[in-house]
Amino acid sequence: MKYPxxxxxxxxxxxxxxxxxxxxxxSIRQIARAVGxxxxxxxxxxxxxxxxxxxxxxxxxxxxxxxxxxxxxxxDELDNPEKFLQDFAKRLIEYxxxxxxxxxxxxxxxxxxxxxxxxxLSVSDYINELRGISKLIFSEMIKNNIAKKYDPExxxxxxxxxxxxxxxxxxxxxxxxxxxxxxVMVKKHVNFFWNSIKL
Amino acid sequence: MKYPxxxxxxxxxxxxxxxxxxxxxxSIRQIARAVGxxxxxxxxxxxxxxxxxxxxxxxxxxxxxxxxxxxxxxxDELDNPEKFLQDFAKRLIEYxxxxxxxxxxxxxxxxxxxxxxxxxLSVSDYINELRGISKLIFSEMIKNNIAKKYDPExxxxxxxxxxxxxxxxxxxxxxxxxxxxxxVMVKKHVNFFWNSIKL
DNA sequence: TGATTATATTAACGAGCGTTCATTAGGGAA
DNA sequence: TTCCCTAATGAACGCTCGTTAATATAATCA
Numbered sequence: 125m126k127y128p129x130x131x132x133x134x135x136x137x138x139x140x141x142x143x144x145x146x147x148x149x150x151s152i153r154q155i156a157r158a159v160g161x162x163x164x165x166x167x168x169x170x171x172x173x174x175x176x177x178x179x180x181x182x183x184x185x186x187x188x189x190x191x192x193x194x195x196x197x198x199x200d201e202l203d204n205p206e207k208f209l210q211d212f213a214k215r216l217i218e219y220x221x222x223x224x225x226x227x228x229x230x231x232x233x234x235x236x237x238x239x240x241x242x243x244x245l246s247v248s249d250y251i252n253e254l255r256g257i258s259k260l261i262f263s264e265m266i267k268n269n270i271a272k273k274y275d276p277e278x279x280x281x282x283x284x285x286x287x288x289x290x291x292x293x294x295x296x297x298x299x300x301x302x303x304x305x306x307x308v309m310v311k312k313h314v315n316f317f318w319n320s321i322k323l
Numbered sequence: 324m325k326y327p328x329x330x331x332x333x334x335x336x337x338x339x340x341x342x343x344x345x346x347x348x349x350s351i352r353q354i355a356r357a358v359g360x361x362x363x364x365x366x367x368x369x370x371x372x373x374x375x376x377x378x379x380x381x382x383x384x385x386x387x388x389x390x391x392x393x394x395x396x397x398x399d400e401l402d403n404p405e406k407f408l409q410d411f412a413k414r415l416i417e418y419x420x421x422x423x424x425x426x427x428x429x430x431x432x433x434x435x436x437x438x439x440x441x442x443x444l445s446v447s448d449y450i451n452e453l454r455g456i457s458k459l460i461f462s463e464m465i466k467n468n469i470a471k472k473y474d475p476e477x478x479x480x481x482x483x484x485x486x487x488x489x490x491x492x493x494x495x496x497x498x499x500x501x502x503x504x505x506x507v508m509v510k511k512h513v514n515f516f517w518n519s520i521k522l
Numbered sequence: 523t524g525a526t527t528a529t530a531t532t533a534a535c536g537a538g539c540g541t542t543c544a545t546t547a548g549g550g551a552a
Numbered sequence: 553t554t555c556c557c558t559a560a561t562g563a564a565c566g567c568t569c570g571t572t573a574a575t576a577t578a579a580t581c582a
Contacts, residue, residue, distance in 0.1 A: 130559075145437060149347030152540060164542080165560050173540065233432045237496065238344055248492050278515050281508075285485035292491075293447050297436065309480075316477050320519040329529075351570060363572080364530050372570065 131169040133159045135183070138176045143227040144298065146234050147177055147241065177240060184228050186249045190257050192219055205270050206318045212261075213287060213314050214307070216254075220295045221303060229296045251288055255280045262321075271321045279321060286313045330368040332358045334382070337375045342426040343497065345433050346376055346440065376439060383427050385448045389456050391418055404469050405517045411460075412486060412513050413506070415453075419494045420502060428495045450487055454479045461520075470520045478520060485512045 137158040141150035152173055156163040170176045193215045201208040219225060232250065235241025258280035265271035271279070287310065294306045336357040340349035351372055355362040369375045392414045400407040418424060431449065434440025457479035464470035470478070486509065493505050 143436070146345045146347055146433070148345055149437060151538075153538080161559085162561060163540085164562080167541070168559050171541095230436045234345065234436060235433075237342070237429045237433060238348060242496075251488070251492070274515065275511075278511055281485060281512065282481070282515060285488040286480060289450075289484040289487055293450070297441075312474075312477055313480065316473065316481060350568075352568080360529085361531060362570085363532080366571070367529055370571095 130159065130161065130165075134166060134169055134176060135179050139180050139224075139227050139231070142177065142180065143230040143234070147173075147238065174240060178244070180231070181244050184232075186253045189253045194257075202264070205265060205322070206315070209261075209283075209314050209318055210311060213310050216287060217290065217295065217306060217310055220291050221306075226295055226298070229291060233292070233296065251284060254284050254288075258283050265321075270323055272323055274321065282320075283314075283317055329358065329360065329364075333365060333368055333375060334378050338379050338423070338426050338430070341376065341379065342429040342433070346372075346437065373439060377443070379430070380443050383431075385452045388452045392456075401463070404464060404521070405514070408460075408482075408513050408517055409510060412509050415486060416489065416494065416505060416509055419490050420505075425494055425497070428490060429497075432491070432495065450483065453483050453487075457482050464520075469522055471522055473520065481519075482513075482516055485516075 134155060138150070138155045140158065141154050144150075152166055153163045155176070156166050159166075166176075170179065193212065198208065198211055198215070201211060220229070232245055232247060236245045236247055255277075259276045262271060262274075262276040262279040262283070266273055266276065290306060290309055290313075294301055294309075333354060337349070337354050339357065340353050343349075351365055352362045354375070355365050358365075365375075369378065392411065397407065397410055397414070400410060419428070430440075431444055431446060435444045435446055454476075458475045461470060461473075461475040461478040461482070465472055465475065489505060489508055489512075493500055493508075
């Protein structure tokens, strides 16, 4: 019989426990039991609890958001700016709504202040990724004379902040959520935002 | 000599440790040492660690924000709406910047997902307080024909979300921060917001 | 004053923690 | 088959955890 990919399973189950109980509140024994092995077997794959934590974080480095969200068919819509923004926001919250991202935002919010988390986790780093993309979009819109000549950074902030708040409030907890309701909130936000900046 | 108010000291130091290490990551012994007593003496004042946690939360029930922020001289400025909003936002972040509120927002963000925190802590509950006040303000502005006839709830959301994000990013960590820089960010936000809704 | 009450100490408990070690089982390469 | 390496086990380590019990001390009150 082939070996199952235990290392991957450990990271997976560790994310479950860390994101619900916090790093300090989760134990190696819990994780091992969830994987289906004894706690000592964990140390064949990781040399410490901290190393498991860092292995999780390495999967969520702030980068490549635009790859995951942007695509050619989205960029084709740039001549219909509101539709573009709506679709962009829609893809964003769909991505944030995936199970792994929901777990990660919990981990990020929980551990950003702790000793172990503060070294590697920064809310700003993750939001800055989205800010950067947004700034590019709005700079382009201004250049093309379809949006008012505001500071693109402020526009990025105004576009981004309500989305991140929706993520924090509705796309973090493990509960079943009414995603349709969240979608409506996002649509209303983007609609208001676009009406504020369109020429 | 009179007894020092040990109970209050325990709550104070517990907030320090809980807000930096999380509930699970902080120990009764750490807290006791910070207070200057042995861990067993804690139990003369609280019957469990959980009771200390709940005592902290009872100091931060979501209410009375308007009492802390609003005042007559602020309401007198309602005929100068932008100045009113600027001063309102300024008082808000000054309040959020107090040491206790900085610690509490960390505790809230960290513990909202854990077993013990999820019963009593909800980010939405705290933001809703601000949303309610904001909604009242904007309803009044619309009625007085000084703001565009948007849905007051959306206006409250647009006004509130960037402020809460600033709180999360810049008014939570224990570091020394450049408060002047934060003030400028808030001013820019309020200015953009007002320009979007003014008649 | 003496009795009472509140607050502290020291010591210990059972449990769980992260981690290590010696040993065993099993799949891949020679 | 034999050898090796990976991955598992069970037992134990030293430590810390939250909590309790017995006891001492210091402030309050009759």
